Structure formats: C-alpha cells, structure tokens
Amino acid sequence: MPEPVDALLEGTVVTMDAERRTIRDGAVAVRAGRIAAVGEVRELRERFVPERLLGGPRRFVIPGLIDSHNHLAQALVRENALEDLPNIYRIYIPAEMAMDADDARVSAQVGIAQLLRAGVTTVAETTCTPEHEEAIARTVMETGIRCAMARGTGDRTTELASNYSQIDQTSSYHDDPGALREDLARTEKFLADWTQRGDGRLRPWINNLGVPSCSEERFLETQRLGEKYGTGMMVHVNRDREEIELSVALFGERPLEHLHRIGVLTPDFLAIHAMLTTDREIQLLAEAGSAVAHAPIVCTDIVSAVTKVVTMRAAGVPVGLGCDTVINDIFKVMRHAFVMHTQTTGIPLYDPWSFTTHDAMTMGTIEAARALRWEAEIGSLEVGKAADVVIVDGRNVRLTPSFDPVGTLVRYAVGTDVESVMVGGRLVVDEGRLLTIDEQALLPEAERLGVRLGEVLGPRRYRQLPGMLKTPVEERTR
Numbered sequence: 001m002p003e004p005v006d007a008l009l010e011g012t013v014v015t016m017d018a019e020r021r022t023i024r025d026g027a028v029a030v031r032a033g034r035i036a037a038v039g040e041v042r043e044l045r046e047r048f049v050p051e052r053l054l055g056g057p058r059r060f061v062i063p064g065l066i067d068s069h070n071h072l073a074q075a076l077v078r079e080n081a082l083e084d085l086p087n088i089y090r091i092y093i094p095a096e097m098a099m100d101a102d103d104a105r106v107s108a109q110v111g112i113a114q115l116l117r118a119g120v121t122t123v124a125e126t127t128c129t130p131e132h133e134e135a136i137a138r139t140v141m142e143t144g145i146r147c148a149m150a151r152g153t154g155d156r157t158t159e160l161a162s163n164y165s166q167i168d169q170t171s172s173y174h175d176d177p178g179a180l181r182e183d184l185a186r187t188e189k190f191l192a193d194w195t196q197r198g199d200g201r202l203r204p205w206i207n208n209l210g211v212p213s214c215s216e217e218r219f220l221e222t223q224r225l226g227e228k229y230g231t232g233m234m235v236h237v238n239r240d241r242e243e244i245e246l247s248v249a250l251f252g253e254r255p256l257e258h259l260h261r262i263g264v265l266t267p268d269f270l271a272i273h274a275m276l277t278t279d280r281e282i283q284l285l286a287e288a289g290s291a292v293a294h295a296p297i298v299c300t301d302i303v304s305a306v307t308k309v310v311t312m313r314a315a316g317v318p319v320g321l322g323c324d325t326v327i328n329d330i331f332k333v334m335r336h337a338f339v340m341h342t343q344t345t346g347i348p349l350y351d352p353w354s355f356t357t358h359d360a361m362t363m364g365t366i367e368a369a370r371a372l373r374w375e376a377e378i379g380s381l382e383v384g385k386a387a388d389v390v391i392v393d394g395r396n397v398r399l400t401p402s403f404d405p406v407g408t409l410v411r412y413a414v415g416t417d418v419e420s421v422m423v424g425g426r427l428v429v430d431e432g433r434l435l436t437i438d439e440q441a442l443l444p445e446a447e448r449l450g451v452r453l454g455e456v457l458g459p460r461r462y463r464q465l466p467g468m469l470k471t472p473v474e475e476r477t478r
C-alpha cells in the first residue's frame with residue numbers, strides 16, 4: 001500500500017549530500033516538515049501518494065539556498081551606498097538610525113521577499129541597531145523564512161591618531177560599561193525569548209560589532225551568554241583598512257590575533273567578511289574551528305580586497321556565501337564567487353580546479369549550513385533533514401540542455417527561475433506566487449521608506465545619485 005505524504009517534488013535532484021549525488025528523473029518526498037525519501041521518481045511514485053505534486057520534467061530540485069550574511073534593515077539602503085566610499089558610518093548607520101521599528105519591518109519584508117523568490121530558505125541576519133530586533137524577528141516568523149539571527153551592538157569608542165596628528169595625540173579608546181550592561185541585558189532577553197519562540201526556525205545568535213568597537217569584557221561576557229544558550233557569535237572582521245589600523249594602533253595586533261589572544265575564536269565563532277585576513281590569521285581560524293561568511297559582491301562594491309577563500313577552505317575553514325543586502329540572490333552570488341576566485345587563483349596558474357562551480361554551490365548550501373552550525377538540519381537533501389527544498393524551472397533555453405546540473409545552475413540560473421520554495425515543509429513560493437507577503441501592498445510602503453531614506457542620505461553622499469526620488473510614484477501620478 002502506498003503511504004500518504006504531504007508533497008512529492010520532481011525533477012533533476014541535486015542532493016549536495018556527502019557523495020554529491022545528482023538524480024535525473026528524481027524526486028523528494030516530504031512528510032510533516034521533513035524529507036521522507038530521496039530517489040528515482042518512478043520508485044517514489046510507487047511508494048507514496050502525495051497530497052501535492054510539484055515540479056516535473058526539466059525542473060531542478062535543489063536544497064534551499066543559504067545566505068550566511070545579511071542585514072534585513074538595510075534592504076532599502078543599497079543604492080545610496082553605491083560608489084560613495086567609505087560608507088559604513090556615513091551611510092549605513094545613519095540610515096538604520098533614521099528608521100523606526102515599523103520601517104525595519106518594511107525593509108525586512110522587502111529583503112525576505114527578494115530572498116525567498118530567489119530560492120533562499122535560510123538567512124543569517126545581523127541586527128546591529130539597538131531597537132529593531134523584535135520587528136525583524138516577528139517578520140521572519142510571519143514570512144516563513146529560516147533565520148540565524150544575531151543581535152547586539154558595541155560598547156567602545158575609538159580614536160585613531162594617524163587621522164589627525166601623531167605629535168600631540170595618541171590613538172585611544174574608552175569603554176562604556178553602562179552601554180555594555182544595557183546591551184547585554186537586551187541580548188540575553190533576546191536569546192532567552194527566541195530560543196523558545198523561534199519554533200526551531202529562528203535561532204538566536206549574538207552580534208558583536210567589530211574588534212575596535214567592542215571591549216574585551218564584552219567579547220567574554222557575550223561568549224558566556226552563547227555557551228549558556230547554546231549559540232554562537234557573529235563579528236564583522238578584517239573588512240576595512242581603518243579597522244585593522246585601529247587594531248594595530250590600540251592593541252599591537254591584528255583583529256583576529258586579538259580575538260585569538262582573548263580566547264573567543266571557537267567553533268561557535270563566525271567571522272563576517274574577513275577580507276584583509278593574513279595567512280597567519282587563517283591558521284588561527286582553522287585551529288579554532290571557526291567559520292567565515294563571505295559576500296563576494298561586497299568585496300567588489302567596497303573595493304577592499306578579495307577574501308582568500310581558496311586558502312581558507314584548504315586550511316579547513318568552512319566558508320558560506322552571503323548576499324549582504326547588495327544583491328539578494330544567491331545564484332548571482334555563486335556566479336560572482338566562481339568568476340572572482342577563478343580569476344584570482346585559477347587564471348594566474350592555469351588551474352581549472354582552484355575554484356569550480358561545484359565549490360560555489362557547496363558554499364551556497366551545505367558549507368553555509370556548517371558555517372551556521374546548522375548542518376544536521378539543512379544544507380542538503382537527505383532523509384530526516386528539514387524539508388527546505390527549492391524547485392528551479394529549467395523549461396527555458398538558458399538552462400536546457402543540462403549535462404552538469406550544478407554547473408548549469410551556477411553559471412546560468414537567476415533568482416527568477418525559481419518556481420516553488422518550501423521551508424520546513426511549508427510552501428512559501430507556489431509556482432511563482434509568494435504566499436506569505438502581499439507584494440503589491442508592500443511596493444508603495446517600500447517606496448515611501450526609500451524616498452525618506454534618500455532624503456536622509458542624499459546630503460551625506462559625496463556624489464548625488466542621478467535618479468534620486470523626491471516623491472513616491474503614487475503621489476507623483478496623483
């Protein structure tokens with residue numbers, strides 16, 4: 001007797017399991033939020049009676065893609081930061097400070113809609129403003145995406161003398177114990193609440209802004225909180241030259257050397273970006289079992305440096321790919337990573353294997369899951385794992401014919417090829433329709449917020465954006 005299942009998803013199945021099996025004319029059976037079977041379509045149709053049949057000929061069935069770094073409250077800042085560098089303190093932070101909790105909700109809905117539509121089922125969110133975490137976490141729960149969500153700020157103000165005068169000034173820092181206590185209490189409340197309320201789909205993490213902005217005490221206290229609640233910390237590290245100059249001036253050591261010395265590099269540590277990382281620092285990450293979130297398009301956007309991804313992975317450091325708000329589409333990020341790392345490591349030595357399309361796909365799925373310490377649940381299509389599954393529509397001349405499905409997807413697919421998306425067995429995109437967000441109602445809200453952020457950020461830019469909007473479309477056409 002065939003058993004009932006909730007859904008059968010059919011197509012070329014790209015499992016990303018340990019053997020990297022690809023099953024042509026394959027299928028994935030889903031029951032009670034989990035993967036019940038992976039195999040040949042003929043066999044699974046005999047074994048199961050599905051309530052819902054999805055996919056079919058010329059579709060690809062792949063694991064839900066994983067974005068290992070994003071800021072959902074920055075989804076409407078992206079163009080305001082473009083080609084106007086440096087932009088963290090001048091553009092990004094003022095933008096987030098100008099937003100209230102409802103603005104954060106609008107921005108998070110825009111970001112999540114972009115991600116889900118592009119087949120991203122898990123996002124690592126980094127909330128660094130003091131008051132937006134509740135609005136963002138609630139939006140995560142409502143929209144159905146899975147989220148490793150870090151919150152937290154910093155407690156240290158720094159001064160770099162070389163920016164002024166080194167004759168009568170020295171580089172200095174001062175800690176703010178009041179700010180530390182207040183933010184620790186808020187972070188602990190967030191961890192305690194969302195360990196319960198997250199329903200297994202939202203896992204709370206800790207955010208520490210960066211080495212120059214956080215005291216040693218803050219790093220150690222948050223590490224203790226992480227141990228207490230069974231989670232880890234995310235830290236932006238080695239992103240900008242200014243950050244490293246500060247670290248060297250203040251502590252006489254580079255950022256990752258500093259974190260190693262104070263003892264916070266562990267398997268629960270996720271280094272965000274790590275662009276300007278030395279081979280010695282890569283060794284420290286590898287020895288500690290720490291991971292890296294790599295956003296290759298941001299490397300290009302801020303012209304900082306190409307992260308040494310090939311060296312990191314060879315040393316055993318898991319590296320996940322990230323969108324970091326600038327392009328919320330992991331297909332484009334995978335392709336960018338493939339081109340970037342092949343150009344930097346493959347071309348100089350004529351080595352076609354230095355970084356392949358399969359490496360890119362691994363970093364967008366199972367390796368990103370490892371970086372987020374979530375590989376027991378997500379990142380590949382295997383029996384017993386959470387049913388985070390994406391169907392890509394290959395019924396077009398870009399994706400047909402396909403002889404190496406992973407190569408085809410990394411080289412030629414785009415987010416709009418995604419047909420259906422399931423997170424933990426719940427269908428959130430159904431044959432092109434996003435079920436959990438009213439996109440038409442969201443558009444005017446997004447535009448109003450975009451115009452308002454433009455008013456805040458326009459005067460802060462060195463060069464004006466040519467198409468800066470003064471009023472939303474609805475008001476212009478009224």
Ligand SMILES: [Zn+2]
Binds near residue numbers: 070126272
């Ligand atoms: Zn970031």
